Structure formats: C-alpha cells, structure tokens
Amino acid sequence: MKYDTVYIVAGIAILSIGTYLIRYSGIYLANRIAFKEHHRQMLSDSACVLLFTLAIFNTIFTENEFSGISKIIGVSVAILFAWKRYSLIVVILVAIVVTATLRYLGFS
16 A cells, blocks of 8 residues: 555544544433524524535535536526425426536537
C-alpha cells in the first residue's frame, strides 16, 4: 500500500467508527435526555436548513466551477412542479428533460 492509501483507509475507518458511535449515542441517550418541544423543533429546522443549503450549493456549483444556467433552470422548473404536487418521477423527468434540452440548445 502506498503512503497515501494508508491515510485514506485510516480516514474511512475513523469516520465509520465515529458514525457508529453517533448512532449508538442517539439510541443510548434517547431515554435519558428529555428535550423541550422548542428544542426538538429547532433541531428539525436546522436539519432542513442544512439539507437546503447543500441542495443549493450542488445546484449552483459542480466541483469548483459554476454548473451553468441550464442546471439552475432545470432545478427551478423541478421545484415549481414539486410545489404543484406532481409525483416525484414526473418532477425528476421534467428536470432532466428541461436541463438536457437547454444544454442541447447551447446553454451551458
């Protein structure tokens, strides 16, 4: 194994052990700690904000570069269809078709 590979394997092992301990602590502490409803709502809201932020950044950027206007328009159309309560498969297919069509037409 190369020197870099050892670091990668060690990093994977540390992250997997940490993930297991976090999950175990949730099960272990579930009956020992009582949260107020306000704090439960705040934790739920913070998880939604984190996922929303991740979705926004993945829409706008691809690796280190701007992903292009076609992807942003495709995601915006998908959000509109989801807001109108279309099924998930329709939302995904519409986003794919809109993004692919715009890229075919020359929008980056």
